[in-house]
Structures are given as structure tokens and as C-alpha cells.
Amino acid sequence: MRHKIMDFRSDTVTRPSEEMRRVIASAEVGDDIYGDDPSSNELCEYAAEMTGKEAAIYACSGTMGNLLAFATAGRHGESVLAGRRSHVWCSEVGGLSAIAGLCPYPLNDDGGIPAPEELSAASRADGDIHHAQTTMLALENTHNYAGGIAVPPDKFAATAREGRRLGFHVHLDGARIFNAAVRHGVPVGVYAEEVDSLQFCLSKGLGAPLGSMLCGTREFIEEARRWRKRLGGAQRQLGIAAAAGLYALKNNVARLAEDHENAALLARLLKAGGVEVEEVENMTNMLFFPLKEGQISDAEFEAKCLEKGLLVHTISPRRIRLVTHLDVEREDVVSAAQIILEVLSA
Ligand SMILES: Cc1ncc(COP(=O)(O)O)c(C=O)c1O
Incomplete structure (x- = not known):
């Protein structure tokens, strides 16, 4: 051996580096459920600023970040369009149905993102009494199971804009959105501005030990906060984890x-x-x-x-x-x- x-x-x-461990050890903390954990607040502000969204919230995992988005934007009995190879469809234990109550309709995402033309064909937002009305579109970038593809900004925008034109809440599972942004040499905001909410992971390529951020409008994030509490994902001295996340965002993107x-x-x-x-x-x-x-x-x-x-x-x-x-x-x-x-x- x-x-x-x-x-x-x-x-x-990845394991936290020595420097990241030092940052964790000296993190200022408070009680995040009372809203007074300074490190967590700083991370949320930083994530919102980086993505160009009004607000952000910490989630325990990428799965929880996506679930908060589905639960917040969708209502039981509605439907979401999602790639048939997407992580939210294949690998999140059906949470978007089991908890958020959404019926998923699959799209072809073999090339990393469904074509814009596919959306209206798959949509059930037609008022038909038999159909789970479509209110959401979920995209993924980079796309894991399709091959780690970094969908280019123009291609991404074409599908996201069509989703918005059809009136959907467009959510991005951006677990590895920084890989996509770096691959195409653009700031992450270029992708973020095309969607209503996005989740990105601190604990993948960025090297933090845990956590994800969900970003969106202030109103959306406030409602996501209620869902996070309901799901048992609100935490106390969150700064311990948030400090690592902040370090990762500041040091490990490029x-x-x-x-x-x-x-x-x-x-x-x-x-x-x-x-x-x-x-x-x-x-x-x-x-x-x-x-x-x-x-x-x-x-x-x-x-x-x-x-x-x-x-x-x-x-x-x-x-x-x-x-x-x-x-x-x-x-x-x-x-x-x-x-x-x-x-x-x-
Ligand atoms: C594309 C994608 N989305 C979401 C997740 C979920 O992240 P987590 O494992 O933190 O729940 C993963 C995890 O591998 C992923 O690859």
C-alpha cells in the first residue's frame, strides 16, 4: 500500500487547510437564529454581493439549498421542469416532490442544459384541470452527470430567459457555478443575473468543510429562512462554518x-x-x-x-x-x- x-x-x-482551520478557530460567533452571528452575516452579505442578488442564506448542504428554493418558490401540486440528468432530479431523494410537493417534468439536458425550445413543449402551465401547473424551471451549471460541463453564458442565458419569458421562477443549482465562471472567464454574476435564485456549494471545489449558499431577492430569502427553520436547518454558532466559507470564497475561486x-x-x-x-x-x-x-x-x-x-x-x-x-x-x-x-x- x-x-x-x-x-x-x-x-x-477536500480537508480544510491549516490557514482555514486557523480562521475557523478564531471565528467570531453569535446565535444565528437570533441573527447576531457576525461571521454568518458577513458571509451572507458577501455571497449576495458576489452574485449580485439582494440577499443570501446559509444552508447545511447543496441539497438543502435547492430544497429551500423549491419549497419557497413552488407550491404543493405545481410542477417544475428539470433536466433528466440533473442532481435535483436524480440524487436529492425526491425532496422536491416529497417535501416541496412539486411534480417534476424531465427535459433533455445531455448537453448540459435543455434547449430553450424544449421548455414550452414540456410546460404544463396551460390551465388544463388535469395538469400540475408548471411554475418553476431548475437548471444546473456546471452540469455534473452530463460530464462536468460548464455551460457557456450565452447558452445558459438563452434557456434561462425563455424560462422567465414563460413566467417560471428559474432556479440554478450552481453547486459548482464558480467552476463554470472560471472556465469561461466571467464573474459569477453573469450567470446569477439570468435566474431568480441560485444555490452554490462552499464544500466542493472551494474547499470549505461544509455548507452552501442560497441567493435571491430579500423577500425570497426571508421565506427561505422560514423553510430552513421548518426543516431543522437553522443553526446557532454558525460562524464556525461561515468563516470557512468566507475564506473559501475569498481565496479559492481563481x-x-x-x-x-x-x-x-x-x-x-x-x-x-x-x-x-x-x-x-x-x-x-x-x-x-x-x-x-x-x-x-x-x-x-x-x-x-x-x-x-x-x-x-x-x-x-x-x-x-x-x-x-x-x-x-x-x-x-x-x-x-x-x-x-x-x-x-x-
Ligand atoms: C450538481 C450538484 N448539486 C447539488 C449537490 C448537493 O450537494 P450536497 O452534497 O452538499 O447536498 C451536488 C453534490 O454532489 C451536486 O453535484
């Missing part, structure tokens, strides 16, 4: 470009070794490849990589995802590629 375990499962696996370069290098090395890495436009910090018919099983592949010091994740049967992040160095990328090629050729 190698000394160091290289973890390519996700960008959620460096996401390094993760993108590392992922591109990994893709090149694997392809050179014969691996059929999925080709996506505007790739960011992740890549995907299939385990072919007759090749090693998913479990064996994971186990053999781990024996050699590499953690990988089978995202769905026969499909491997590798993610670069703050705790992955360029030399880890080279070693990871070597290990994968060895395991596949054994």
Missing part, C-alpha cells in the same frame, strides 16, 4: 483553473493509454469513462485502484468519474493515470 491515498472520488473530499488544467491533463494521459474518456465541450474538473463489456467489474476496479493508493468512484454502473480538486497535485494526476492504466491492462 502506498503511503498517500489520492482521492479522486469528488471535490467534496485557483479552480488549476483543477481544470489537472483534469485536462488526466484526460490526455488516459486517452493516450487507450481509455475512452467521454468527450465533452467545456470540461471543468471532472472526467468520465466507461468500463467496457468484459473488462474488470466496477467493484474490482475500485478495489484494485485503492490497493495502489487511488480512490475512484463508480458514478453509475460501468461509468467511472474522476474529479480534481484542491488536494490533488499535478504529480498525483500523473500517478493516478498510471495506476488506472495498470489496473485496466492487468
Whole structure:
């Protein structure tokens, strides 16, 4: 067994740096439910300013940030249009239905975002007594399961604007919106201004240990605050977590470009070794490849990589995802590629 375990499962696996731990240890705190936690308040103001929204609220996780948006903007018995490969549809335990009471209608998001023309065709905002009236559109950027695609600003705007034209509340699951912004060299506000609410994660590429921000109008965020309390997600000395989030936003955004370069290098090395890495436009910090018919099983592949010091994740049967992040160095990328090629050729 190698000394160091290289973890390519996700960008959620990063550990707080020494500096971030110092910031956490010295964070000023209060009681956030009384509204007097200074670090939490500062983080919310900073997130709102960065995204160009009136207000922001801290959520325990990306899933909770999205759920707060669905519960706040939608009403039981209405419907939401969401990509069929979106995280909110595939991986949030049906919370948008189970808790927010929304019926999801799927859109084709294989290319990272549904085409604008798809929206009116899928919409049930037609007054028909049989239909769950559509009031929301949920987008995702970067798009995880479609390949970590950073949807470009113009393409994103076209679909978001069509959603707004149709009268929907447009929500962005921007768990990795900073990866998209860095990939396209634009401020995050370029995406944020096209939507009514957005959620972004502090605990993915930005390297904070936990938390997400939901941003929107002041009125929307006040209602989201009620939902957060109802769901048990309001917390007390939140500054401990908020200080880490603030540090992440101030220090770890621009460096996401390094993760993108590392992922591109990994893709090149694997392809050179014969691996059929999925080709996506505007790739960011992740890549995907299939385990072919007759090749090693998913479990064996994971186990053999781990024996050699590499953690990988089978995202769905026969499909491997590798993610670069703050705790992955360029030399880890080279070693990871070597290990994968060895395991596949054994
Ligand atoms: C695109 C996307 N949205 C939302 C989430 C949910 O975030 P969390 O795991 O913090 O609930 C994830 C997590 O991987 C994600 O990839």
C-alpha cells in the first residue's frame, strides 16, 4: 500500500487547510437564529454581493439549498421542469416532490442544459384541470452527470430567459457555478443575473468543510429562512462554518483553473493509454469513462485502484468519474493515470 491515498472520488473530499482551520478557530460567533452571528452575516452579505442578488442564506448542504428554493418558490401540486440528468432530479431523494410537493417534468439536458425550445413543449402551465401547473424551471451549471460541463453564458442565458419569458421562477443549482465562471472567464454574476435564485456549494471545489449558499431577492430569502427553520436547518454558532466559507470564497475561486488544467491533463494521459474518456465541450474538473463489456467489474476496479493508493468512484454502473480538486497535485494526476492504466491492462 502506498503511503498517500489520492482521492479522486469528488471535490467534496477536500480537508480544510491549516490557514482555514486557523480562521475557523478564531471565528467570531453569535446565535444565528437570533441573527447576531457576525461571521454568518458577513458571509451572507458577501455571497449576495458576489452574485449580485439582494440577499443570501446559509444552508447545511447543496441539497438543502435547492430544497429551500423549491419549497419557497413552488407550491404543493405545481410542477417544475428539470433536466433528466440533473442532481435535483436524480440524487436529492425526491425532496422536491416529497417535501416541496412539486411534480417534476424531465427535459433533455445531455448537453448540459435543455434547449430553450424544449421548455414550452414540456410546460404544463396551460390551465388544463388535469395538469400540475408548471411554475418553476431548475437548471444546473456546471452540469455534473452530463460530464462536468460548464455551460457557456450565452447558452445558459438563452434557456434561462425563455424560462422567465414563460413566467417560471428559474432556479440554478450552481453547486459548482464558480467552476463554470472560471472556465469561461466571467464573474459569477453573469450567470446569477439570468435566474431568480441560485444555490452554490462552499464544500466542493472551494474547499470549505461544509455548507452552501442560497441567493435571491430579500423577500425570497426571508421565506427561505422560514423553510430552513421548518426543516431543522437553522443553526446557532454558525460562524464556525461561515468563516470557512468566507475564506473559501475569498481565496479559492481563481485557483479552480488549476483543477481544470489537472483534469485536462488526466484526460490526455488516459486517452493516450487507450481509455475512452467521454468527450465533452467545456470540461471543468471532472472526467468520465466507461468500463467496457468484459473488462474488470466496477467493484474490482475500485478495489484494485485503492490497493495502489487511488480512490475512484463508480458514478453509475460501468461509468467511472474522476474529479480534481484542491488536494490533488499535478504529480498525483500523473500517478493516478498510471495506476488506472495498470489496473485496466492487468
Ligand atoms: C450538481 C450538484 N448539486 C447539488 C449537490 C448537493 O450537494 P450536497 O452534497 O452538499 O447536498 C451536488 C453534490 O454532489 C451536486 O453535484
